[in-house]
Amino acid sequence: MLKRKIRALFNDESAVAPVHAPLPYNHVSVYCWRPADGRVNFGDHLGRIVVSQLLASRGLTxxxxxxxxxxxxxxxxxxxFAANGDVIWGSGVNGKVPESAFIATALDIRAVRGPLTQEFLRKRGFEVPSVFxxxxxxxxHLFRERFECTGELPHVFVPNLHDLALVAGQSHVVSPLLGWNKVIAEILRARLVLASSLHGLIIAEAFGIPARYVRLSETENLFKYQDYYYGTGRENFEYAASIAEAIEMGGMPAFTFDPQPLLAAFPWDLWK
Structure with missing residues (x-):
């Protein structure tokens, strides 16, 4: 019963709840997908957090x-969800959504998540820089003094929304429905991060914590995970089918991330 309720709540990828009421003047908005019940999904909400913090570094909002x-x-x-005229900075294609759902014909693309998204867009005639x-x-980089890796736990598991019911009651589970700062703090308590949440993996690796993708269900397409890993130069993408297997495998090989290309691609020109 619990599994059916949670899946019914979050399986609608088109359901969107507004984060803020529209402002009555020209401004730049950041699109963030949200579950139909209005709660906040950690990974998607990070878009607004990252952009806001980057703007604050120049006194903008x-x-x-x-x-x-x-x-x-x-x-x-x-x-x-992209519409004509939208500016793309680091987002990607969702492999489980039919390609026919992508209808935009004019986008301003500054950076994308990885080479698979780049290929998808280039095949449709878009100019896409090789900024991944x-x-x-x-x-x-943006919150240098905010978070600390403690490594007090051997591992934590961060499920994708659709896997949340599958790990109900298990220990060391970090819900993606917690506040963004709480999710990050909980991730940083671990020496190894296991996740079916893509951004659980990304945050762990951003802070230098070994991480491994755990595929508990077939709900999510492999596309977005491959896109991320290929974009960080790791084409030997291997995942675990269970938490136990993931613990045995350990984390994926580490990579070196240079933030400068992505930072240089940020669309500062929108804030004229």
């Missing part, structure tokens, strides 16, 4: 009035 209104897609497998990286990788 998402509430600033600008010359021309714009919408930005920054984090998440949300390109099927999920903006969540910038969290340690």
């Amino acid at each position: 998402l509430e600033d009035e600008v010359t021309s209104a714009a919408r930005m897609l920054a984090i998440g497998s949300v390109l099927h 990286g999920d903006p969540a990788l910038l969290v340690p």
Whole structure:
């Protein structure tokens, strides 16, 4: 019963609850997908957090009035929600959504999550720079003094929303429905992070913690995980089928992330 309720609640990928009421003047909005019940999914919400913090470094906000209104897609497998004129900075394709759902024909693309998203867009005639990286990788760079890796737990598991019911009652589970800062703090308590949440993996690796994808169900397409790993130069993508197997496998090989290309691709020009 619990599994059916949670799946019914979160399986609607098109259900979106507004994060904030629209402002009555030209501004730049950041698109963030949310579950139908209005709660906040950690990974998707990070888009607004990262953009806001980056803007704050130059004394700007998402509430600033600008010359021309714009919408930005920054984090998440949300390109099927893109509309003509949107600015893309680090988001990606969701492999489980039919390609026919992608209807945009004019996008301003500054960076994408990985080479699979780049290929998808180029086949449709878009100009896509070879600037890869999920903006969540910038969290340690943007919040230098905020978080600390403690390593007090041998491991934690961060489930994707659709896997949440599968691990109900288990120990060391970090719900993606917690506040973004709480999720990060809980991830940083571990020496090994296991996750079916893509951003559970990304945050762990951004802070240098070994991480392994655990495929508990077939709900999520492998596309977005492969896109991320290929974008970080790791084409030998291996995942575990259980938490026990993931503990035995340990984390994926580490990679070196240079934040400068992604930072340089940020669309500062929108805040004229």
